[in-house]
Amino acid sequence: MDLHKRFVKEKFDRIVKKYDLVNLIGSFGQDKLWRKKVAEILKEAEPPLLDLCCGPYTLTLEILKKKPVKIYGLDFSFSMLFYGKKRLNNRPVYPICGDAEILPFKDNAFGGISIAFGLRNLPNKKKALKEFFRVLKSNGKLVILEFSWPKNLIFQKIYKIYLDYYMPFLGGILTKDKEAYLYLADSIKKFPPPEKIKTMLSECGFKEIKNYPLTFGIVNLYIGKK
Secondary structure (H helix, E strand, C coil): CCHHHHHHHHHHHHHHHHHHHHHHHHCCCHHHHHHHHHHHHHCCCCCCEEEECCCCCHHHHHHHHHCCCCEEEEECCHHHHHHHHHHCCCCCEEEEECCCCCCCCCCCCEEEEEEECCHHHCCCHHHHHHHHHHHEEEEEEEEEEEECCCCCHHHHHHHHHHHHHHHHHHHHHHHCCHHHHHHHHHHHHHCCCHHHHHHHHHHCCCEEEEEEEECCCCEEEEEEEC
16 A cells, blocks of 8 residues: 555544544535435436445445445445444445455446545546446446535635635544644645546546536536446
């Protein structure tokens, strides 16, 4: 495991118990609405489904509400998977501890793939997208939910204060790991703009690519089809 992945894994292992709480408070409840949109898009997808960088199954379970089918949840933090296991209650969720850049699945295995706030943590994003494409069935859908930098100049200033001060303060108090949320701010600022992500998706073979900015553009929803 390279140094970046090791750093991210260690941070997620440390904040696991307060991960969803920080997301809920930090997004002022918006994260629930964002995940519901992903679930809505995937409700017509052919099973089985795959939720990547699934953490404690927050999005996984939201998808199951809309489509109660077999779904695999993959994350490279065993602590996240183990902590979230108590939420599953015998639902058809199959946890796998693995790397989203090297998926342990055969070609054309899934009718739908989701990844929420995980793509920016992958060092080789194009390699990961090629893997997503490989394991998707023909006509399968990929749905990406990811933070982005807003276009409005005034809101950019507000968002910068939010990322640089509010989230590290909130995350530091609740998880005792301020550094994890300083990393969050840095990773969002460095994440490619929507146009670049759409180009990468196209270069990896995806068609009918769309993106939808949410909540003043601080989050983007990307959809691609194989």
